Amino acid sequence: MKERILKIADKLFYLQGIRAIGVDTIAAEIGISKRTLYNHFPSKDALIAAYLERRFVRPPPSQPAASAKSALEQILATFDSLERRFASSDFRGCPFVNAVAEVGGEVRTVKKIAKAFKESRRIWFRDRLNELGVAEAEALATQLVLLVDGSIAQDLVRDDPAMARAAKEAAKVLLRNAGVNVEDDTSSKPTSKRGKRLPH
Numbered sequence: 001m002k003e004r005i006l007k008i009a010d011k012l013f014y015l016q017g018i019r020a021i022g023v024d025t026i027a028a029e030i031g032i033s034k035r036t037l038y039n040h041f042p043s044k045d046a047l048i049a050a051y052l053e054r055r056f057v058r059p060p061p062s063q064p065a066a067s068a069k070s071a072l073e074q075i076l077a078t079f080d081s082l083e084r085r086f087a088s089s090d091f092r093g094c095p096f097v098n099a100v101a102e103v104g105g106e107v108r109t110v111k112k113i114a115k116a117f118k119e120s121r122r123i124w125f126r127d128r129l130n131e132l133g134v135a136e137a138e139a140l141a142t143q144l145v146l147l148v149d150g151s152i153a154q155d156l157v158r159d160d161p162a163m164a165r166a167a168k169e170a171a172k173v174l175l176r177n178a179g180v181n182v183e184d185d186t187s188s189k190p191t192s193k194r195g196k197r198l199p200h
Helices: 002-016 023-030 034-040 044-055 071-086 095-103 108-131 137-158 162-177
Strands: none
Touching (some): 002 023, 002 095, 023 034, 023 044, 071 108, 071 137, 071 162, 095 108, 137 162
């Protein structure tokens, strides 16, 4: 039951917004009473925190196997993955940023979880950059994270998955400036534009 509650809360919070969805709506969607929901989550704040923790999937470490992608390929693949996500009809941006924007000033754990998530991504970039021998890995990792978040914001405003490709090209410039040998990738094809967004 706890996982069922989280699954429905995840869908409703992400697609419609945390403020827009109350525990009554979540309980009704599942077909349970509010009391049953509160048996598993004592408050909406606790449910919000659990929703974000469920979304907090830590990035995998680099795989040294010969068949695995190189550190550079892994970094650039991040932007390819973003482009695919942007093209999805149910993409609503970063759930952690959304949560901070909605209730970060009211639910203290929200900022803490969001900050931990963003830092885990920055550290992942830093570790890949260290594998490439980049001298200023810490600073460049921060810049790459900014490109990721910036492309997400631009896609939400423009409704254009190509923003991820633009961020990837900017990442290549930064990597080249850091001394990484980056070849031009001309094999990527434009991603089809997704359908209309659902109303918030």
